[in-house]
Amino acid sequence: MNWRRLWAIVLKEMRQMRRDRITLAMIIGIPVMQLVLFGYAINLNLRGLDAAIADQAGTAGSRALVMDMLATGVIEPVAEARTPRQLMEMLRRGEISVGVVIPADFERRRIDGREAVQVLVDGSDTVVQAAAIQLAQMPIGGASANPPSTGPAARAPINVVSFYNPERRSAVNIVPGLIGVILTMTMVLFTGVAIVRERERGNMELLIATPLSRSELMVGKVLPYAVIGLVQTTVVLALGMWLFRVPVHGSLLDVYLASVLLILANLTLGLLISTRAQTQFQAMQMTFFVFLPSILLSGFMFPFAGMPTVVQWLSEVLPLTHFLRLIRGVMLRGASLWELWPDVLALVGFTAVMMTLAISRFRKRLD
CATH class of the missing domain: 3.40.1710 (abc type-2 transporter like fold)
Known part of the structure; x- marks a missing residue:
């Protein structure tokens, strides 16, 4: 082994990492975020x-x-x-x-x-x-x-x-939340790499030559994945009812409407990530940076009431937080979406803001 050539490769990787600001931020950001979340935000001793x-x-x-x-x-x-x-x-x-x-x-x-x-x-x-x-x-x-x-x-x-759960079965609480977790992970990731993939495969040149507007391109990117999200919802819902006997006390239509709201919110968030990332690897890194707080702060794994007030405010920005309230309210307590309108409004507003930002940031150019 030639140590000189080996050192040259090491220097090359370090310089490339230094130019990749997203990766550099992840090196520091992920440990800091995990330390803060697990040490400060997560509290199993419920109060308030x-x-x-x-x-x-x-x-x-x-x-x-x-x-x-x-x-x-x-x-x-x-x-x-x-x-x-x-x-x-x-x-x-x-x-x-x-x-x-x-x-x-x-x-x-x-x-x-x-x-x-x-x-x-x-x-x-x-x-x-x-x-x-x-x-x-x-x-x-x-x-x-x-x-x-x-x-x-x-x-x-x-x-x-x-x-709503007198037997104290964990599956009754976990399975509805899993619908949101799976949709968050897949929808953000799918659209997070959508625009970047077009650039890497050379398809962006073809799209630039078409009369498509930015809005048409963005909405066209979202719709197919929305159908995939509904299929995933159906699979998780069917398996949850069959294997774990999870009840659906509310309207099945409300369950799907709540899922559509989360799907659209996550897809628009993924599009915004896609307009910022330069490579698919960067898009996946940014997706992980969003997915981790969503899992830990939304109330899926750890009780929402046990978190500090500042962290609860931050959690209100996450779409998964509002979806968990909707899906558990409809499936387990038999509530309707109309009765849970604040969370419906939050998801609609999040989708509108993310879509507007994604369209405004996207440019039909190769640079």
Whole structure:
């Protein structure tokens, strides 16, 4: 082996890497991003679950119990409710994760040793369900939530009622999210290399000679992959229902409409990446840079409520975050897209912005 020639190749690769700014950014960016995400943003100790409390008793004892629940930090009231029915509607629409019902005869139930409080939980997320169960261990009136079965000092337990996934099966929560993860990975990657591939194969010269406008070319690139995305949705949905018995409580049409919204959002994001990347390798690098935060911050792998506030704001920019709320709301809670309109609006707005940026950045030129 000639060490001089070997050193020449090493220098050549280092100079090429220095000219490739995207690769250079990835060398530093990926370790920093993973360190920040895993060390700061991801927190399995859930606190601040969105909650609503229906205190129908309105007594000093019930108010003290509410204050004790809030002091644990497990729940944080974000809405007001007067009846259990209102709490159920909020759970179904995804506005809250936990609802607390204190009946009008709370004091009598507490004295008689009967069930005094109900905690209604959106059990579609098993981690949220496990966190809410901590409330059942709280004392009522200074006594344990699990008192002895006899004796005048016995206190009634706080009963936790789980909806939408009473069996606590992980597949019920994971499979709907997998639809979004697969669509994010494939759609962004497919369109991320679309324009770059045209340049590398020499097809861009032919496209330049055609009367196609930038908008027509971009939309034409998106539509075929949208059909592929629907096929992938059907495959995952069918296998999830067959192998894992994942229910679809809502409209199947709403499931596909939500999938279309995510598909279009990811395709336009991929097109924007494609207008920036110079090679297919760069496009794949940039796709990975988008895919990793989407997986970790959207609420698919780790609870959204456990993330710091700043990270939650960042997560709201990711299409997968809104899709997970839509697909789990429709499939598991039986909600309609109309009831989940904020997330629908977020995906539509993201698609419009990304498509506008992609069209404005694209030039029918070889340079």
